[in-house]
Amino acid sequence: MRPLTHPALEDITVEGILHALSDPVRAAIYVQLAGSACAHTCSNFLQVSDRSIPKSTLSQHFRALREAGLIRSERQGVEMHNSSRCQEIEQRFPGLLAAIVNAHSIQSAGHSRAPQRMKTE
Amino acid sequence: MRPLTHPALEDITVEGILHALSDPVRAAIYVQLAGSACAHTCSNFLQVSDRSIPKSTLSQHFRALREAGLIRSERQGVEMHNSSRCQEIEQRFPGLLAAIVNAHSIQSAGHSRAPQRMKTE
DNA sequence: TCAGTAGTTCGCAACATATGAACTTATGAA
DNA sequence: TTCATAAGTTCATATGTTGCGAACTACTGA
Numbered sequence: 661m662r663p664l665t666h667p668a669l670e671d672i673t674v675e676g677i678l679h680a681l682s683d684p685v686r687a688a689i690y691v692q693l694a695g696s697a698c699a700h701t702c703s704n705f706l707q708v709s710d711r712s713i714p715k716s717t718l719s720q721h722f723r724a725l726r727e728a729g730l731i732r733s734e735r736q737g738v739e740m741h742n743s744s745r746c747q748e749i750e751q752r753f754p755g756l757l758a759a760i761v762n763a764h765s766i767q768s769a770g771h772s773r774a775p776q777r778m779k780t781e
Numbered sequence: 782m783r784p785l786t787h788p789a790l791e792d793i794t795v796e797g798i799l800h801a802l803s804d805p806v807r808a809a810i811y812v813q814l815a816g817s818a819c820a821h822t823c824s825n826f827l828q829v830s831d832r833s834i835p836k837s838t839l840s841q842h843f844r845a846l847r848e849a850g851l852i853r854s855e856r857q858g859v860e861m862h863n864s865s866r867c868q869e870i871e872q873r874f875p876g877l878l879a880a881i882v883n884a885h886s887i888q889s890a891g892h893s894r895a896p897q898r899m900k901t902e
Numbered sequence: 903t904c905a906g907t908a909g910t911t912c913g914c915a916a917c918a919t920a921t922g923a924a925c926t927t928a929t930g931a932a
Numbered sequence: 933t934t935c936a937t938a939a940g941t942t943c944a945t946a947t948g949t950t951g952c953g954a955a956c957t958a959c960t961g962a
Contacts, residue, residue: 661957661958662910673888674808674884674885674888675805678808683796701908703909714951715952715953718909719909719910719911720950735908735959737960738906738958738959738960739907739909740908740909753884753887754883756880758880759877759880760880762874763798763874766873767795770791782925782940782942804919822940824938835920835921837921837923837940837941840941840942841921843940844941856928856940858928858939859939859940860928860939860940
């Protein structure tokens with residue numbers, strides 16, 4: 661099992677961040693991590709926005725977020741603790757993550773106008 | 782030749798925007814369009830950040846930007862006039878594009894510390 | 903030592919992207 | 933009209949990326 665690698669702050673790129681967050685599952689994971697003070701394990705996200713994600717897929721998503729520099733992951737025993745690197749990134753790209761997270765919340769709020777599914781008649 | 786399609790403002794998604802701008806060529810094109818009052822043709826961009834882009838590739842990039850809702854394209858005779866839709870998008874996702882463009886400029890400014898190529902000995 | 907849990911890696915199928923070649927459309931000159 | 937040229941698009945294909953099941957590693961507690 662290869663060791664976890666995190667890019668240095670100066671190696672984090674805008675393209676990398678945008679690409680990582682252009683996937684809806686990764687964006688949902690990141691938004692939740694960024695809005696939470698404590699770290700979360702990977703398996704907290706086996707269900708993401710009403711969809712279940714296979715373990716292997718989830719593992720790739722976490723790797724993508726980590727290698728883009730968006731999160732920090734630390735193995736703690738059998739599980740992994742993931743937290744957002746938003747404070748560091750704020751230093752390098754001020755306002756970027758806040759604007760993206762905000763845009764996501766505007767978009768999900770707007771969805772109530774045109775719901776994807778109707779559970780109640 | 783199929784007619785040009787532009788998404789309505791409410792159909793523009795954050796994921797779409799981020800994905801479109803996660804490509805360095807498209808990001809460079811968009812930054813230049815957004816920073817310019819007048820429209821630009823596609824072939825203005827056959828050279829982008831010191832790299833030459835084949836016509837067919839360029840055509841796909843413009844299509845990607847258009848379908849993400851980032852630009853508006855209008856055929857004028859034999860050429861195409863492209864302009865940024867940033868004012869509309871600002872209404873839907875305030876601050877998003879400004880933050881991304883700003884982050885890009887920070888990143889390119891930082892590159893002078895570690896140049897990709899050495900032209901002078 | 904064994905079972906169970908958390909995550910990773912591998913292999914492959916499905917999807918996406920880049921590009922040269924051939925095409926369409928518009929225009930100006932002969 | 934006819935031809936040549938220029939701007940973009942489309943198509944075919946080669947290459948790259950992603951998603952996921954199966955098999956794996958690593959840790960923990962009984």
